Amino acid sequence: MSSEYSSSLRRKIDEVVARYPKKGAALLPVLHLVQREVGCISPEEERFVAQVLGLKPMKVREVVTFYTMFLRRPVGKYYLQACSNLSCSLLGAGPLLDYLQQKLGIGIGETTADGRFTLSTVECLGACEQAPCLMVNFDYHGQLDREKIDRILESLE
Amino acid sequence: MDEKVLTRHFGVEGLFRIDVYRGQGGYRAVETALKRMTPAAVLDEVKRASLRGRGGAGFPAGVKWGFVPQNVPKPRYLCVNADEGEPGTFKDRYLMNHNPHLLLEGTIIASYAVGIHAAFIYVRGEYEAVALRLEGAIAEAYRNGYLGKNILGTGFDLDVAVHRGAGAYICGEETALLESLEGKRGHPRLKPPFPASVGLFQCPTVINNVETLSNIPFIVQNGAGWFLKRGLPKDGGTRIFGVSGMVKKPGIYELPLGTKLRTIIFDHAGGMKEGKQLKAVIPGGMSAPILTADEIDLPMDFDSLAGAGSMLGSAAVIVIDRETSILDVLKAVAKFYSHESCGQCTPCRIGTAWINKIVKRLARGEGEQDDIDAIVRLATNIKGKTLCPLGDAAALPILSICQKFRRELEGYLPHA
Ligand SMILES: Cc1cc2nc3c(=O)[nH]c(=O)nc-3n(C[C@H](O)[C@H](O)[C@H](O)COP(=O)(O)O)c2cc1C
Ligand code: SF4
Numbered sequence A: 001m002s003s004e005y006s007s008s009l010r011r012k013i014d015e016v017v018a019r020y021p022k023k024g025a026a027l028l029p030v031l032h033l034v035q036r037e038v039g040c041i042s043p044e045e046e047r048f049v050a051q052v053l054g055l056k057p058m059k060v061r062e063v064v065t066f067y068t069m070f071l072r073r074p075v076g077k078y079y080l081q082a083c084s085n086l087s088c089s090l091l092g093a094g095p096l097l098d099y100l101q102q103k104l105g106i107g108i109g110e111t112t113a114d115g116r117f118t119l120s121t122v123e124c125l126g127a128c129e130q131a132p133c134l135m136v137n138f139d140y141h142g143q144l145d146r147e148k149i150d151r152i153l154e155s156l157e
Numbered sequence B: 001m002d003e004k005v006l007t008r009h010f011g012v013e014g015l016f017r018i019d020v021y022r023g024q025g026g027y028r029a030v031e032t033a034l035k036r037m038t039p040a041a042v043l044d045e046v047k048r049a050s051l052r053g054r055g056g057a058g059f060p061a062g063v064k065w066g067f068v069p070q071n072v073p074k075p076r077y078l079c080v081n082a083d084e085g086e087p088g089t090f091k092d093r094y095l096m097n098h099n100p101h102l103l104l105e106g107t108i109i110a111s112y113a114v115g116i117h118a119a120f121i122y123v124r125g126e127y128e129a130v131a132l133r134l135e136g137a138i139a140e141a142y143r144n145g146y147l148g149k150n151i152l153g154t155g156f157d158l159d160v161a162v163h164r165g166a167g168a169y170i171c172g173e174e175t176a177l178l179e180s181l182e183g184k185r186g187h188p189r190l191k192p193p194f195p196a197s198v199g200l201f202q203c204p205t206v207i208n209n210v211e212t213l214s215n216i217p218f219i220v221q222n223g224a225g226w227f228l229k230r231g232l233p234k235d236g237g238t239r240i241f242g243v244s245g246m247v248k249k250p251g252i253y254e255l256p257l258g259t260k261l262r263t264i265i266f267d268h269a270g271g272m273k274e275g276k277q278l279k280a281v282i283p284g285g286m287s288a289p290i291l292t293a294d295e296i297d298l299p300m301d302f303d304s305l306a307g308a309g310s311m312l313g314s315a316a317v318i319v320i321d322r323e324t325s326i327l328d329v330l331k332a333v334a335k336f337y338s339h340e341s342c343g344q345c346t347p348c349r350i351g352t353a354w355i356n357k358i359v360k361r362l363a364r365g366e367g368e369q370d371d372i373d374a375i376v377r378l379a380t381n382i383k384g385k386t387l388c389p390l391g392d393a394a395a396l397p398i399l400s401i402c403q404k405f406r407r408e409l410e411g412y413l414p415h416a
């Protein structure tokens, strides 16, 4: 329940809310903060955020389901998002995605049994000059090939 | 003449820190504008500079600022569009990472010119590192008296905050951005009313791209005449071209507006990768209609590209080689727009989804005889019939691919 959220989270939320002339406008940044602490936005987090910002839980759900970065279920410790847009595809993103799936033994949208990795695809990450690229949590990795993918995954294990 | 303006000091170590930035002449334009110019004089200079918006549509910044009513009792807002979602585009990331204070300086001057006291920088959610860099720069600017109350003792107040998006291309569209900033789904609003009169929290609002605002300090400091000399008479200044795809040296290249596409690809970006030949170019981000290899002698400015049936958009140049099948290009375009349609209007929601389905089955070798015509029909029914410009942004590149590469696409039909 909401009493379980840390006081540092509550403090950060107050700081963020103060930047906006209307409380509800802080919804996206507050969801980012909560997701960072909890790992995802489940119905319980939706209720907490709604209560803090004085919104109906349904309003929060509407927003959570619209934006792809808000996760409704937990993901693995490392969330790999491979760009599948044009500039990356031109430079081999497709075969690299196959390689990742094979190497991790999971499909797109799945998590490894040990809970370490979740794989998904993403539209252009705004790093096309480094194509093909991949985001691991919030870290960008570019100019990927098989060896580089091996190295990145090893560094995470 | 050194052509570079915005990226000129990118090589300077630690440019993102305020002391280094000031050492390069930074924040002098804020002094000039706030201490020696009236807001009207700043506005006039920006108008005369023919600075056209760098976010996509190319609307003159000074004219947009001039639309904001000054006689209403409501607050006015500035929203900096740093959503950078247009596939192929990454220039704003460079500007904010290397030179965040330049953007802040532009933001302060624009706010002064329009009488704004609160600005939000809407950064795409994936750019967490960029958001942190901006927040660091904002904190420095507050500490040094460039933000907050009574800036430089001039009596002018301005607060700036970073607002992070959460993964939705449509939030780059200006009215969707406003909705998102208000804590809602990114559903574009019907226009008119335009944001200049009814924008954020129903108040008059200016929305400008990062690169647009980063030009402002130079216009104030050096004058409109100086700025115009760096570009064209109706299109002042330089442009940061982001080149990606099958070139030897992908990256950003700041060049005068009107530079030929051929020069950008072959002189600056190093030409095609070893053994690859040019097939086609998307000249202004994924929303821009495609150009064939025969069309690359075009000057890269808003009017020339519009004249050729394409658009300069975000100046993101995506270079496609002959070995890449045009169906793969079409597949990427169709998938993107069906994923990003916000779903508010039927032609866009249903049309992009159907096109994506048809392209996917063509790619699986399960196409039907009528498929290319069906794609053209669907795209034609989206064009001009939607609430926001995403509809056209989907339809136009798809139509251009079907028209210019029809023969190749027909090769994917059954029994062809
Ligand atoms: C679907 C769509 C996405 C857009 N994405 C962006 C974007 O990521 N960044 C941007 O600056 N402008 C984007 N725009 C353009 C904005 O709507 C708006 O024209 C621009 O921010 C105005 O700033 P400017 O005049 O300085 O270019 C987009 C437009 C559409 C229709
Ligand atoms: S055109 Fe597409 S993206 Fe724009 S409002 Fe309509 S459905 Fe949404």
Ligand code: FES
Pocket: A083, A084, A085, A086, A087, A088, A089, A123, A124, A125, A126, A127, A128, A131, A133, B087, B088, B089
């Ligand atoms: S296409 Fe992959 S980052 Fe832009």
